[in-house]
Amino acid sequence: MSVYRPKNRIQLLGWLVLILSLIHATSFAQNKATWIWYPGDFEIWLSNQMQNRRTERATFFPPFWRMDNPYVLVDFHKVFDLKEPEDVNIYTEGQYNVKLDGKMLEGYPKTIHVPAGKHKINLKVYAQDRVPAIYVQGKIIVSDSTWLVTNEDKEWIDETGKASDQSGTTWLQAGSWNFESPVQRPSQFRLATTPRQAVSRAVKGKGFLVDFGKETFGFIKLHGLEGEGIVSLYYGESEEEALSTESCETLDRVQVNSKQSIDSTLNLSKAFRYVYVEPSAQTKIDSISMLYEYLPLETKGSFRSSDEELNRIWDVGKYTMELTTREFFIDGIKRDRWIWSGDAYQSYLMNYYLFFDSPSVKRTTLALRGKEPVSSHINTIMDYTFYWFLGIYDYYLYTGDKTFIQLVYPRMQSLMGFCLSRRNKEGFMEGMAGDWVFIDWAENLSKKGALSFEQLLFCRSLETMALCADLLGNEDASKYRDEAKRLKSKIFSQYWDADKNAFVHSSIDGKASDHVTRYTNMFAIFFDYLTEEQKEGVKTNVLLNQSVPKITTPYMRFYELEALCAMGEQTYVLQEMKNYWGGMLRLGATSFWEEYNPDKQGAEHYAMYGRPFGKSLCHAWGASPIYLLGKYYLGVKPTAPGYASFLIEPNLGGLDWMEGKVPTPSGHIELYCSKKEIKVKADAGNGILRVRSKVMPYGKGIKAVEKSKGLYEIEILSNTDYIINYQMLSH
Amino acid sequence: MSVYRPKNRIQLLGWLVLILSLIHATSFAQNKATWIWYPGDFEIWLSNQMQNRRTERATFFPPFWRMDNPYVLVDFHKVFDLKEPEDVNIYTEGQYNVKLDGKMLEGYPKTIHVPAGKHKINLKVYAQDRVPAIYVQGKIIVSDSTWLVTNEDKEWIDETGKASDQSGTTWLQAGSWNFESPVQRPSQFRLATTPRQAVSRAVKGKGFLVDFGKETFGFIKLHGLEGEGIVSLYYGESEEEALSTESCETLDRVQVNSKQSIDSTLNLSKAFRYVYVEPSAQTKIDSISMLYEYLPLETKGSFRSSDEELNRIWDVGKYTMELTTREFFIDGIKRDRWIWSGDAYQSYLMNYYLFFDSPSVKRTTLALRGKEPVSSHINTIMDYTFYWFLGIYDYYLYTGDKTFIQLVYPRMQSLMGFCLSRRNKEGFMEGMAGDWVFIDWAENLSKKGALSFEQLLFCRSLETMALCADLLGNEDASKYRDEAKRLKSKIFSQYWDADKNAFVHSSIDGKASDHVTRYTNMFAIFFDYLTEEQKEGVKTNVLLNQSVPKITTPYMRFYELEALCAMGEQTYVLQEMKNYWGGMLRLGATSFWEEYNPDKQGAEHYAMYGRPFGKSLCHAWGASPIYLLGKYYLGVKPTAPGYASFLIEPNLGGLDWMEGKVPTPSGHIELYCSKKEIKVKADAGNGILRVRSKVMPYGKGIKAVEKSKGLYEIEILSNTDYIINYQMLSH
Structure with missing residues (x-):
């Protein structure tokens, strides 16, 4: 490594600022201040902005569910004990x-x-257009998430008009993110941008087609604009789309009125790879470039293997996640740009194996939930309400952040109350007016009656409630546990078909259908609701049964492949990944799609929702190999909240070797695995490495214990380099 | 009457605009468009602005309860059937x-x-800083309150992505007020202003004291500002307050930095009669004037009598109402400038006899209620929740506006649900943490336990729920009626003391106290909860009993005097009015006060809340003679919603004569009454005139029916001039 040499003035400035702040921090031993607000309110405000940026062919296309609003008046306080007086x-x-x-x-x-001494500081702030927020900066006295905040300072005033503290007010810990200087105001939040150039340009018709080389997102910059008229920009994730001026999903019409040549950057960011630029008769334009817009995140996870195609799948998955991890985890960058709970749930899981960015999970969870009262399902979709619950327990398991569970628990309670109040007379959740029962984009998928899939998610949500209630010592735990138990038993009595050895799809007017679909069955596997025998039955009769309707979205493939992985079918799943995601790559994908059906041809692939370019070619749920490779090949997962303990169960699935990093709250778990050697290092926590080997694994400081024939467990202590020799035994 | 001659160019312009719009309206036969929004949302937004304008000695002083926020995303629609095509x-x-x-x-x-033909138009609007609103203007197609609006367009999207109308969405009729041109945007709303000059000015200390002649409200305009420094403005409702630079309740410090003499108008309006202006050393100021700020309302009610002092009381009451009827009915103009439900309730009643401005009642009712969910009492005060219910039925009775009841009924239900969920084990409402139990500003008034006063208001609120439910054909009517009946019977068994012939004040741990106060007893009279015998007992033992603690606020005097009037004690009440309100006038009041205790001396009168000038000298609840004189002297009140039928029961209360107008939804009821003659005319509705006379009343077209000895009833038809001769029989 050589001494770092600043390449340009901006970087030099960056270094100077860094050095100066280090000096500043050292000499003053200051606490670190951050902007704070009522928890969830900045997230709701920002999600309003984000989700109202969707356009369809230059027409505003907002969400179709209730959007909430921050509180306008908020009180913050904290008590400090100062040894010395200070200015704040x-x-x-x-x-x-x-x-x-x-x-x-x-x-x-x-x-x-x-x-000096003990002092209480209160700030009360009113804002209508922004989120009321404060930044307080003394030496000891600084604003941070340990401040308490309320939306309803119900001071109790007695007859004499004196304020006392006898209030029924709810105080919560303040919300914050990363606004760490006074000038970095939350209301001014913008994602980062960086200039990018096109890779090619070709004259087409009256205009020219620009290719940015791969799927991307940002603000188009127009160079050398001149004249009077309109410059039309037609965006395409495919060349076909950009050139289809009548059918492309997004476009801009820029009014030009300038006698001199000028540059101009558009206000609204867009997704595209291709842009077809067409000036009207009296206008001229030289070229376009772009400002790539992104959330600056460190990529903490990694994966490499002996299979180059698989590596490429991982890379494109990573890029897909980079593009869809923005103000929030969104579905896709071209069309909706909304926060969809079912999509976000998968992003969370991928995030744990890629960025491990907890703030993004929290922002998304809070924005999805919105404010009281609950008047509809999240995104209006019943299953999406349930995924919201599931995401919260995962969050705790991966991060160990109990503070967030405390904050969000009351919001979980009211949403669960909404669900419990909407059960049918059999105690099942069935779509009511205004409910969208989704499951998946699939043809001929019946939504009639009470679907077993919804009940399964409902049951898991109740279990999540019980787990969170337990964690917080809340007395409702047993109530939720009992509800879950009752529901689970009803699910088996109503939907489990012993002859088919599978769950049936639905129950209409209390009568179970005999139709079998994959959804309930595959979820039941990784929810661990089935006996080993039932699992094997499901695997044979459903998952590996070609006569059960196939899944065509990466969204549900995520779970299907997870179920197979959970049963040790990594070799099969690896081939499926190569076929399915590899299939997209072979069609030129530079990010993964909303839906992929190998049976389709050419531009047919781009159609969806009855529109020729309706399909999103960069959809978060397309990136699931990130998760599968991290959790089921590298085989790393937490066994106690926040990776206090963990399991590493590598599975090559037919690869010669693989290596990678899985991020944890305090570092990484790093792994190399071939058929003969495993190298492991964990920055924190103590775990178990589980290996199938023909011989007793050995190496310096290794003590392997044989748990069953050929299955060994080795204790992994933190901050220790392990090199394990073994001889792989196939599953 | 002479031909109108425009006095200046502005008026001339006004006439021209009027004439042009008449021509326009005639030639196009256009429907009338108005700005519309989600009902209640503009009101909430405006109340946030209004209520966050309070300052205390130049420091921001916001409310201490939850403030809500409009929905940011709203969909409007209406179906039109056009004979001809049109541009909109x-x-x-x-x-x-x-x-x-x-x-x-x-x-x-x-x-x-x-x-041409049948067409549905939808507009969907997103705004974060303003209230999403639309103004649509065609010939037939115009936006008005018949449009439907929703905050959660839960379009049901099926697998093909097509939107259908199978939605669970709640559509409400749009909200509107009087924004009737495209440029009159709701977000730009301001009250009207007009320039006013001071009446005198005197040098005091380093500055000068300006007197505007009477209590007023508006924006101070500074003339001839020059130099560099600060001009301090100290406001006073009294001369003492303005001159007390250390203790006046409001002040402004204006930064001056100008080498030339300039004028400047302050941004924040203030209440004052006097302003003490003090420039710092290097600054100069010539003079100040003001822009009087007001809600333009027609004064529809009137009152004149043989007693000049009473007439002056009515005039000052009217001016007090003019000053406190603003964006909303507020408490007082100097200090809070907030919407307090108990104060507003009295303003509503006075309004029915003065402005009859329904929009002001609706705005205030909606703003007070805010959004779901209910998390505290209105203004945090238990009694103020109940007054909110009471105000709604009164509104219906006086205006007959069922549409508003329909809108507000779900908001009534959830607020009542909140109340019902907070009863103690005896079924009474008792203050819980965060609840403020107010009743009145009075010394030594116990708030412990369950107060009979709160239960009485609670019972009346339940009755109001039943009445509104009945009106709307809602099945909950009987539930509320039963609750009311049960509660009423418990009130009598717990609080009615047969020995004292009165309600006792409270019940602590299920045990009734033996303390008697006026509040419950006087309300029970005009709620008509008592037998005639009980009423007489209450009158003698409580209302006219000097040993029961006296009431010192006009707020509760309102009800005390109403109870006495309801029992025919107009002669006594007239003297009380002359003593109490006349007392304020004799102290130089130009508007009526928050509190008045005749026993105090000089500037003692201005003190309250432990501050020398804490008292508001212009408080809406001070204006109750407006209501009493209209309802119990002119004696006019509706007996069916919206004055479809009415009762006129004039009572001179010792006056030689009186005359006046009482506004109704479609005009006035006009009355002159001496001891020998009554003249009546009603613009609409049919009513009864009730007269006590020594002889059978007579006159052209009069048919009097004797109902009991000396009590006659005469039918009054609309649009007919009646002159009735009679000989007054004292009560």
Whole structure:
């Protein structure tokens, strides 16, 4: 490694700022301040902005569910104990007042002096257009998520008009993200951008077609605009789409009125690989470039193997995740750009094996839930409500962040209350007016009656409620556990068909159908609801049975392949990945799609929803190999919250070797695995490495214990390099 | 009457605009368009603005309860049947799209063409900082309150992605007010202003004291500002307050930095009669004037009598109401400027005898209620929740506006659900953490346990629920009626003390106290919960009993005097009015006060809440003679919703004569009454005139029926002038 040499002035400036802040931090030993707000409110505000940016052919296309709004008036407080007096700087978003020890300070103080000793500071902030937020910066006194915040400071005022603290007010811990300087105001939040150039350009018709080389996202910059008229921009994830001026999904018409040649950047970012640019008669344009827009995240997970196609699948999965992990985990970048709970749930799981970015999971979870009261399912979709619950327990398992469970638990309770109040007379959840029962985009998928799939997710959601209630010591735990138990037993009595050795799809007016689909059966496997015998039956009769309707979305392939992996079918699944995701790559995909049906031809692939280019070619749910490879090939997963303990169960699935990193809250678990050697290192936590070997695995500091014939377990301690020799035994 | 001669160019312009719009309206026979929004949302948005304008000595002083926020995304629609095609202009507040017959039109159309025939128009609007609103103007197609609006367009999308109408969405009738031109955008709403000059000015200390002659409200305009420094403005409702730079309740410090003499108008309006202006050393100011700020309302009610002091009381009450009837009915103009439900309830009643402005009642009712879910009492005060219910039935009785009841009924249900869920084990409402039990500002008033007063209001609220449910044909009517009946019977068994012939004040741990206060007893009278015998007992033992603690606020005097009037004690009440309100006038009041205790001296009168000028000298609840004189002296009240029928029962209460107008939804009821003659005219509705006379009343077209000894009833038909001769029989 050589000494770092700044390449340009911006980087040099960056270094200077870094050095200066280090000096500053050292000399003042300051606490670190951050902008704070009512928890969830910035997320709701930002999601309103994000989700109202969808356009369809230059027409505004907003969501079709209730969008909520932050509280306009919020009170923040914290008690500090100072050894020395200090001056504290105050910054707010909104109109405000400051109380020191309950006494209002005159005017709108920008700096306050706090004497030594114990003092309570309150800030009360009102803002209508932004989220009321504060940034408080002293030496000891700084704003951070340990402050308490309320939306309804119900001070109890007695007859004399004196305020006392006898209030019924709910105080929560403040919300925050990464707005760490006074000028970095939450209301000014924008994703990062960086200039990118096109890779090719060709004259077509009256205009020209620009190719940016791969799927991308950002703001088009127009160069050398001149004249009077309109420049039309037709966007395409495929060349066909960009050139189809009548049918492309998104477009812009830019009004030009300039006698001199000017540059102009569009206000609204778009997804595209290709852009067809067509100026009207009296206008001229030289070229276009773009500002790539992205959420700056470190890629903490990695995967490499002896199979180059698989490596390419992982890379394209990663890029798909980079594009769809933005203000929130969104579905796809071209069309909706909305937060869909079922899509986000998969993004969470992939995130744990790629970015391990907890703030993105929290932002998305809070934005999806919105405010009280619950008046419909999340995104109006019943299954999406349930995925929301499931995502929360996963979050706790992977991160160990109990604080977030505390915050979100009351919002879980009211959403579950909504569900429980909508059961039919058999106690099952069945679609009611305004409910969308989704499951998957699939032809001829019946949504009539009470579907076994929905009940299964419902049951898992109730179990999640019980787990979270237990975690918080909430007395409702047993109530939820009992509900889950009762429901599970009803699911088996109503839907399990012993002859077919599978769950049937639905029950109409209390009568079970005899139709079998994959969904319920595959979820039941990784929910671990089945006996070994039942699992084997499901595998043979459903999952590997070609007569059961095939799944054509990467969305449900995610779970299908997970179920097979959970049963040790990694070799089969590897081939499926190569066929299915490899199939997209062979068609030129540079990101993974919303849906892929190998039977289709040419531009047929781009059609969906009855529109020739309706399909999204960059859809988060397309990236599932990220998750499967991390969890079921590298085989790393937490066995206690936040990876306090973990299991590593590598499975080559036919590969000669593989290596990679799985991020954890305090570092990584790093793994190399061939048929003869495994190298492991975990930065934190203690885990178990599980290996199938023909011989007793050995190596320096290794003590393998044989758990059953050929199955060995080796204890892995943190911060230790292990090199294990073994001889792989196939599953 | 002479021909109107425009006095200045502005008036001339006004006439021209009027004439042009008449010509326009006639030639096109256009429907009348108005800005519309999700009902209640503009009101909530505006109340956030209004209620966050309070300052205390130049420091922001916001409310201490939850403030809500409008929905950010709203869909509007209406179906029209056109004989001829037409062009329709579209204006919105926010980003929007337009659908014609379910199909989105490209871009952001400003004009759309609608063919002849039946067509559905949808507009969907998103705005974060303003209330999503639309103004649609064709010939037949115009936006008005007949459009339907929803906050959660739960379109049901099937597998093919097609939108259908199978939705569970709630559609409500749109909200509107009086924004009747495209440029009159709801977000730009401001009250009217008009310039006013001070009446005197005197040098005091380093500055000068300005007197505007009477209590007023508006924006101070500074003339001839020059130099560099600060001009301080100290506001006073009294001269003492303005001169007390250390203790006046409101002040402004204006930064001056100008070498030339300039004028400047302040951004925040204030209440005052006096302003003490003090420039700092290096600054100069010539003078100040003001822009009086007001809600333009027609004064429809009137009252004149043989007693000049009483007339002055009515006039000052009217002015007090003018000042406190603003964006909403607020409490007082100097201090809170908030919407308090108990205060507003009295404003509603006074309004029915003064402005008869229904929009103000509706705005205030909607703003007070806010959004779901209910998490505290209105203004955090238990009694204020109940007054909110009471106000709604009164509104229906006076206006006959069932549409509003329909809108607000679900919001009534959830608020009542909140109340019902908070009863103690005896079924009474008792203050819980976060609840403020108010009743009145009075010394030594116990708030412990379950107060009989709160139960009485609770019972009346349940009765209101039943009445509204009945009106709407809602099946919950009997549930509420039963609850009310049970509660009423418990109130009598728990609180009625047969020995004292009165309700006792409270019940602590199920045990009734023996303390008697006026509140419950006087309300029981005009709620008509008592037998005649019980009423007489209450009158003697409580209302006219000097040993029962006196009431010192006009707020509760309102009800005390109403109870006495309801029992025919107009002569006594007239003297009380002259003593109490006349007392304020004799102290120089130009508007009525928040509290008045005749025993106090000089500037003692201005103190409250432990602050020397804490008292509001212009408080809506001070204006109750407006209501009492209209309802119990002129004696006019509706006996069927909206004055479809009415009762006129004049009572001179010792006056020689009185005359006045009482507004009704479609005009007035006009009355003159002396001891010998009554003149009546009602613009609409049919009523009864009830007169106590020594002789059979007579006159042209009069047919009096003697109902009991000396009590006559005469039928009053609409649009007929009656002159009735009689000989007054004292009560």
